[in-house]
Amino acid sequence: MTRFIVMRLLTIVPIMFGVSFFVFILAHLAPGDVTTTLTGPYATEETREQIRESLGLNEPLPVQYGKWLSHILQGEFGKSIANRRMVAELIFPKFANSAILALTSAAMAYVIGLFAGIFAASRPYGYFDRFTIAGTLMFGSIPPYWFGLLLVLLFSLTWRWLPATGMTKIVGGGGPIDVILHLILPTIAAGAAPAAIIARTVRATMLEILSQNYIKVARAKGIRRGVILRKHALRNALPPIATICGLQLGYLLGGVLFVEVIFAWPGIGYQLWQAIQARDIPTIQGASLIIAVAFVLVNLAVDVFNAYTDPKIRISEGVRSR
Amino acid sequence: MFRSLRTVALAGAVTVAGASLALGALDTKSAKAEQGGTLIWSIPAAMSLFDPPQSCGWLTKNATHMIFDGLVELELGKPEKGWATLRPALAESWTVSEDGMTYTFNLRKGVKFHDGTPFNAEVAKWNYDRFSNPDAPQYNEVANAYLNFYARWIASTRVVDEHTFEIVLTQPHYEWLQIGQSSCGQPEMISPTAWEIHGDQDIALHPVGTGPFKFVEREIDVMVVLERNDDYYGEPAKLDYMVYRQITDPATRIAALRAGEINMVTEPTWDEIENLVDEGFQLLLQPNVPSVWYAAFNMQHPALQDVRVRKAINMAIDREGVAREVLRGTGKAEHGMLSAGTFAYDPDYNPYPYDPEGAKALLEEAGYGDGLELTFEIFDYGWNEAWEKWMQRDLKKVGIDLKLNKLEWMTYLGKWLQGMPETVAMNSMGWGWSVPYWTAHATRCDHHPPNGINGGWYCNEAVDALYQQAIQTKDQAEATKLYREANRIIMEEDVAFVPVFSYHNPIILAPNVKGFVNGQENWYDYTLPWVEE
Numbered sequence: 043m044t045r046f047i048v049m050r051l052l053t054i055v056p057i058m059f060g061v062s063f064f065v066f067i068l069a070h071l072a073p074g075d076v077t078t079t080l081t082g083p084y085a086t087e088e089t090r091e092q093i094r095e096s097l098g099l100n101e102p103l104p105v106q107y108g109k110w111l112s113h114i115l116q117g118e119f120g121k122s123i124a125n126r127r128m129v130a131e132l133i134f135p136k137f138a139n140s141a142i143l144a145l146t147s148a149a150m151a152y153v154i155g156l157f158a159g160i161f162a163a164s165r166p167y168g169y170f171d172r173f174t175i176a177g178t179l180m181f182g183s184i185p186p187y188w189f190g191l192l193l194v195l196l197f198s199l200t201w202r203w204l205p206a207t208g209m210t211k212i213v214g215g216g217g218p219i220d221v222i223l224h225l226i227l228p229t230i231a232a233g234a235a236p237a238a239i240i241a242r243t244v245r246a247t248m249l250e251i252l253s254q255n256y257i258k259v260a261r262a263k264g265i266r267r268g269v270i271l272r273k274h275a276l277r278n279a280l281p282p283i284a285t286i287c288g289l290q291l292g293y294l295l296g297g298v299l300f301v302e303v304i305f306a307w308p309g310i311g312y313q314l315w316q317a318i319q320a321r322d323i324p325t326i327q328g329a330s331l332i333i334a335v336a337f338v339l340v341n342l343a344v345d346v347f348n349a350y351t352d353p354k355i356r357i358s359e360g361v362r363s364r
Numbered sequence: 365m366f367r368s369l370r371t372v373a374l375a376g377a378v379t380v381a382g383a384s385l386a387l388g389a390l391d392t393k394s395a396k397a398e399q400g401g402t403l404i405w406s407i408p409a410a411m412s413l414f415d416p417p418q419s420c421g422w423l424t425k426n427a428t429h430m431i432f433d434g435l436v437e438l439e440l441g442k443p444e445k446g447w448a449t450l451r452p453a454l455a456e457s458w459t460v461s462e463d464g465m466t467y468t469f470n471l472r473k474g475v476k477f478h479d480g481t482p483f484n485a486e487v488a489k490w491n492y493d494r495f496s497n498p499d500a501p502q503y504n505e506v507a508n509a510y511l512n513f514y515a516r517w518i519a520s521t522r523v524v525d526e527h528t529f530e531i532v533l534t535q536p537h538y539e540w541l542q543i544g545q546s547s548c549g550q551p552e553m554i555s556p557t558a559w560e561i562h563g564d565q566d567i568a569l570h571p572v573g574t575g576p577f578k579f580v581e582r583e584i585d586v587m588v589v590l591e592r593n594d595d596y597y598g599e600p601a602k603l604d605y606m607v608y609r610q611i612t613d614p615a616t617r618i619a620a621l622r623a624g625e626i627n628m629v630t631e632p633t634w635d636e637i638e639n640l641v642d643e644g645f646q647l648l649l650q651p652n653v654p655s656v657w658y659a660a661f662n663m664q665h666p667a668l669q670d671v672r673v674r675k676a677i678n679m680a681i682d683r684e685g686v687a688r689e690v691l692r693g694t695g696k697a698e699h700g701m702l703s704a705g706t707f708a709y710d711p712d713y714n715p716y717p718y719d720p721e722g723a724k725a726l727l728e729e730a731g732y733g734d735g736l737e738l739t740f741e742i743f744d745y746g747w748n749e750a751w752e753k754w755m756q757r758d759l760k761k762v763g764i765d766l767k768l769n770k771l772e773w774m775t776y777l778g779k780w781l782q783g784m785p786e787t788v789a790m791n792s793m794g795w796g797w798s799v800p801y802w803t804a805h806a807t808r809c810d811h812h813p814p815n816g817i818n819g820g821w822y823c824n825e826a827v828d829a830l831y832q833q834a835i836q837t838k839d840q841a842e843a844t845k846l847y848r849e850a851n852r853i854i855m856e857e858d859v860a861f862v863p864v865f866s867y868h869n870p871i872i873l874a875p876n877v878k879g880f881v882n883g884q885e886n887w888y889d890y891t892l893p894w895v896e897e
Contacts, residue, residue: 074774082420082548083781085509087814092505125413125584126568132584191615198623206623207616212587212607213402306611306620308586316410316585321774 046349050342061334062114066107069326076123076321097123099323110327120324124317129328133310137332139209140309143301144294146225147233152287154237159244164271166249174241182238190231190304197227207306228305232298236290243286247279281348281355288344292337400604401895403877405628406611406620408746410585415568416550417495417507422886425547427588427608430601430890431478432552432573435469435488435529438545438798440883441892446652447705448798448884450542454483454553454574455529464536464836465519471527475597477555478578485529491553492521492531502556504564510549513805514540536836538843539799546797547887576601576891585610602879602894614746621645627874627895631746634692637870646873648882649694653869654705655796655886656698657751659740659862660806660820662784662791667738672730674859678716680723680762681755686865690750694870698863700851701803705884707840708800708847715856723762737765738789743776745794751864752792783813784820791819794867798885800847804831807854822860827853 076099077090094100098109113120119129162174181189198206204227205211210220251257252275260270299311310329317325349355405426412424416432419425429437435455438448452458455469475483493500495507496515508515517540522530533540544551558572571579576598577590588608592601609626611617614633618640620626632640641647661668661677668674683697696704699714727733738759742752749770756766769788771779784791796802805811808831809823827850834846854860871882880893 073778074772075778078774078778078781081506082510083777083817084512084549085506089505089509122584124410126565127584191619194616194619194623199619202623205625207611207620207625208609212404212609212625303613304616306609306613306616308583312612313585319772319774320410 043349047346050345054338054342057338058335061338062111062331063107065327065330065334066110067103069323069330070103070106072318072321072326074321076323078321080123114331119328122317122322122325124320124322124325129324132325133313133329133332136308136313136329137310137336139307140302140311141295141336142221143225143228143232143298143307143309144291146229147236147294147298148287148291150229150233151236151240151290154233155240155287156244156283158237158241160248160271160276162241162245163248163252164267171245174245178238178241178245180238181234182242184234185300186231186235186298187300187304189234190227190301193227193231194304209308224305228301228307231304232294232301236294240283240286240290244279244283247282248275251275251278277351280351284344284347284351288340292340295336295340296333398878399602399894401876401897402605402607403603403628403890403893403895404607404609404626405630406617406626407608408610408612408614408617408631410610411588411608413568414571414579414582415507415554416552416573417491417504417511418568419550420510420548422547423608425550425887426890427590427606428550428552428571428573429575429887430577430590430606431571431575431579432550432554433575434544434550434552435471436541436545438542438883438885440885440887440889441881443650443881443883445884446709447654447707448545450545454488458541460538464538464838465533467531467533467541468524469529469531471529472597473527475574476595477553477557477572477574478593479555479558479572481555481557481572483553483574484526485523486526487553487556488529489521489523490556492518492551495549495551496521502559502564507549511544511551512549513546514544514549514551538838539801539835542799543797543801545885577606580605599891601891603890606890621872621874624874627877628880629872630869632870632872634690634694637692637694637872640872644875646875646877646880648871648873648880649868650882650884651696651866651868652705652884653796653867653886654703654798654802654884655794655866656701656703656863657695657792657794657865657867658698658701659755659790659792659864660784661822661860661862662786662789663821663823663860664784664786665738665789666786667732667736668789670730671859672726673732673736675716676723676726676730676762677759677764678855678859678862679719679726680764681758681862681864682718683864684718685758686751686754690754691865691867695865695867698866700855701807701861701863702800702847702851703796703802704866705796705798706800706802708844708851710848710851713848713851715852720758720762727763732763735763735765737767739767739769739787741769741771741776741779741784741788741791743771743773743780743792745773755862755864780819781813781817782819790862800843801831801835803847803851803854804828804835807850807860820860822854822858824853824858827858 077093080093081089098106122129122132158174162171165171194206197204205224209224210216257270257274260274299315302309302312314329317329407423409423412419412421414428416428419428433453435453436450437453439451440448454472456472458467458469460467471485494502494504495511496518497503517533517537519532519534524530555572558570559567562570576593576596578593580589580591582588590606592604594600611620617629618636621629637647661674687695687697699716702708742749749768752768756768759766780791807818807822808828809825811818812821813819830846830850834843837843869882873880876896878894878896881889883889
């Protein structure tokens with residue numbers, strides 16, 4: 043197992059290198075000149091050139107990339123061009139805000155997705171299964187943007203049960219209860235589609251496994267359905283389920299931009315969008331990188347989990363690595 | 365790596381809770397009669413730097429002009445006047461020499477910055493040198509670039525005595541002082557002590573001024589909190605706190621207003637205004653905001669070389685329809701480049717009444733009877749290019765196929781500042797100052813890119829000469845005549861622009877916001893309102 047984890051960690055190095063390269067190139071290829079933001083409409087070309095020089099923007103791209111990478115490896119994300127804050131000060135709290143929303147949304151999606159998928163598969167084409175198929179189709183197709191607005195309309199404006207925007211009340215707010223109240227609607231809006239996707243994956247995987255001969259044998263032996271589902275079917279269905287759960291968490295950690303915009307949730311996706319609009323290259327690079335790292339690490343965790351639960355994966359990985 | 369990320373995530377969560385608890389103190393001062401409360405305005409986009417000479421944008425000006433003061437400021441508490449005029453701020457009075465070149469400011473005594481630093485003539489000169497004197501140690505080239513439209517007229521500055529400050533111009537210019545009341549580059553005073561402590565780069569993170577509000581905190585792209593300065597030299601603000609909360613999505617802003625989470629919205633979606641008023645929210649409009657939304661012709665575009673084509677385009681657009689159907693009462697049709705909210709504005713000027721048949725005939729004469737294809741570059745301002753599409757529809761009726769090329773703001777701005785290439789026929793903008801000299805700024809021959817914003821390459825030396833005379837006369841009636849003549853030439857002889865409308869800056873307020881004044885600018889006097897609990 044240790045060997046497996048070490049091998050997996052080593053594969054992350056070229057992935058992260060590639061991610062950092064693409065993040066850097068994309069940030070520089072975006073149209074628009076950051077000196078426009080920095081110097082306004084009356085600046086002479088000489089002033090703009092001085093600004094480019096002071097920011098190191100007129101050096102060849104490979105040199106800029108090398109310097110940026112070297113700083114990143116030392117934990118320095120640089121300073122925001124648009125607002126002069128240290129990029130790390132800017133993006134890590136925003137990432138934490140996104141992580142709070144992503145983890146609660148993922149938890150909701152996992153619970154609903156797993157239970158709905160398993161129960162639907164346990165009695166295929168029964169009422170609950172048909173209900174699950176219809177529900178997952180609907181929630182998987184609803185744009186989170188529209189769903190968020192609908193939730194606000196019902197729960198905030200019509201019934202006045204929950205706050206509509208932000209992470210805390212501005213006046214008289216604060217504290218964990220306030221954050222939890224603000225978290226409910228964005229969690230539902232962000233978690234609905236992943237819940238539907240997970241439920242459909244779980245249902246399909248379980249149905250496939252439940253049709254296997256060894257399950258029929260188990261049934262013929264008179265083993266109770268609950269035991270068959272839990273010990274024989276679910277255990278074998280875990281790798282694809284874990285993979286889809288990991289992918290959904292990675293997607294949520296990347297900042298569910300639409301949900302963050304609709305609920306004015308101060309997350310990393312919204313911060314990245316603002317940085318792109320301002321051509322704030324250090325912030326774009328920092329925020330993109332942190333999202334990419336989160337995604338890669340979540341997938342690493344999924345791989346480790348799969349290897350732990352499925353010896354075939356460990357063995358095949360070991361064979362390949364020899 | 366995972367562990368460090370998790371640690372930071374937990375630290376971030378604590379920070380959030382901490383910030384919320386700190387903000388919880390905001391409601392400890394309850395509102396009293398005609399006093400107090402917290403005004404929360406949902407701003408639609410990010411603010412710029414909180415360092416006035418390096419700051420650009422009307423949103424940012426809404427905060428900076430409350431933290432910082434200049435020598436003078438606009439009187440924005442008299443919305444019934446046709447245009448805003450100057451009033452004393454850090455200078456309690458000022459005089460202009462007979463030759464119109466020397467401005468002498470008598471500064472207020474006993475004024476202190478929020479950090480306790482005294483304000484005097486030395487400080488005033490230090491601040492002016494920061495953006496106008498390349499030999500000064502505090503000189504900042506970005507500040508100079510932003511304030512170029514103002515600093516380019518300054519020949520020298522001088523401390524006469526502790527409370528007298530003098531500025532000499534390079535030539536007479538009677539609108540110069542009010543030109544400084546713009547939002548992109550602001551000649552307002554920062555504390556030199558704070559600058560010494562935090563340095564030239566980081567001073568924007570530690571704004572210290574003399575204004576009626578003090579800076580409390582800024583969470584980038586989330587919100588800014590200001591609190592009343594009880595030691596303000598003038599009439600203190602009534603509000604306890606002013607909060608600028610960034611909410612980008614228009615529907616979310618309206619939802620937050622209805623949910624009672626904010627109490628002020630600007631640029632409300634037009635189709636929601638009537639509903640909000642019916643629900644009891646207040647609507648404030650200001651017909652004299654100095655800005656005009658226009659399309660500039662590219663005078664180098666091959667098809668636009670013929671003045672008949674430019675005239676036909678002006679005749680083909682139903683501007684009243686834009687005001688009525690698109691702006692739904694929040695704007696007015698405009699036919700000239702002298703904007704409302706300035707002393708030279710002529711509300712009755714209308715050289716091109718809507719005349720699609722006349723436009724067709726002119727195009728026929730010019731050899732474009734079979735049609736013409738033009739490109740119009742526009743920017744994303746959250747209005748869904750409604751008025752530009754109206755133009756497109758109107759021009760289609762006279763045989764012009766107008767291709768709208770919509771660009772994201774930063775990309776657009778970069779291209780706009782470079783001037784139009786031959787392939788682009790028109791581009792759009794909405795802008796203005798509280799003085800008519802803005803029209804000169806947008807049309808002078810020496811303001812072609814990269815030396816200015818005249819990106820349509822318009823040039824008429826006779827018009828420039830009229831501007832020159834206008835800024836050198838003390839007589840406002842005479843200056844008005846000169847500006848109107850310049851505008852007539854631009855619109856009727858040279859036909860260099862398609863002015864379309866002026867915007868009346870609709871503001872929606874919660875019913876408990878009292879005393880708010882929608883003044884003749886895009887920024888407001890927050891010392892006037894209060895919020896009833």
